[in-house]
Amino acid sequence: MTTKTLLGIFVLLLLAVACAPKEAAPAAEADVTVRIKDFAFIPEVVTVKEGQTIKWVNDDSAVHTVEANNKAFSSPELYQNDAWVWKADKKGAYEYICGIHPSMKGKVVVE
Numbered sequence: 001m002t003t004k005t006l007l008g009i010f011v012l013l014l015l016a017v018a019c020a021p022k023e024a025a026p027a028a029e030a031d032v033t034v035r036i037k038d039f040a041f042i043p044e045v046v047t048v049k050e051g052q053t054i055k056w057v058n059d060d061s062a063v064h065t066v067e068a069n070n071k072a073f074s075s076p077e078l079y080q081n082d083a084w085v086w087k088a089d090k091k092g093a094y095e096y097i098c099g100i101h102p103s104m105k106g107k108v109v110v111e
């Protein structure tokens with residue numbers, strides 16, 4: 001085969017890879033998921049190991065946030081179907097609220 005032929009095959013392969021249908025990027029994976037539903041965090045208390053991740057998913061049409069009382073974590077405003085992930089990289093117990101509806105309470109325990 002000539003260099004030109006090899007180059008042609010290479011370009012075709014590149015095109016094939018570039019044009020292959022891609023799967024939608026999966027939502028960020030997490031070790032534990034907390035659903036935000038009907039103005040509550042479900043489950044209200046989650047326990048993870050140090051270094052694991054927690055994902056909050058807002059199932060409500062209302063906007064919510066996830067804010068640790070000790071400021072260890074704070075999410076942006078989560079609209080319906082939005083998700084937010086926090087990596088629990090330090091042991092401890094973290095009580096949190098929704099900054100918009102402070103009566104919504106939850107707790108993360110990192111072991």
Ligand SMILES: [Cu+2]
Binds near residue numbers: 065098101104
């Ligand atoms: Cu809220």
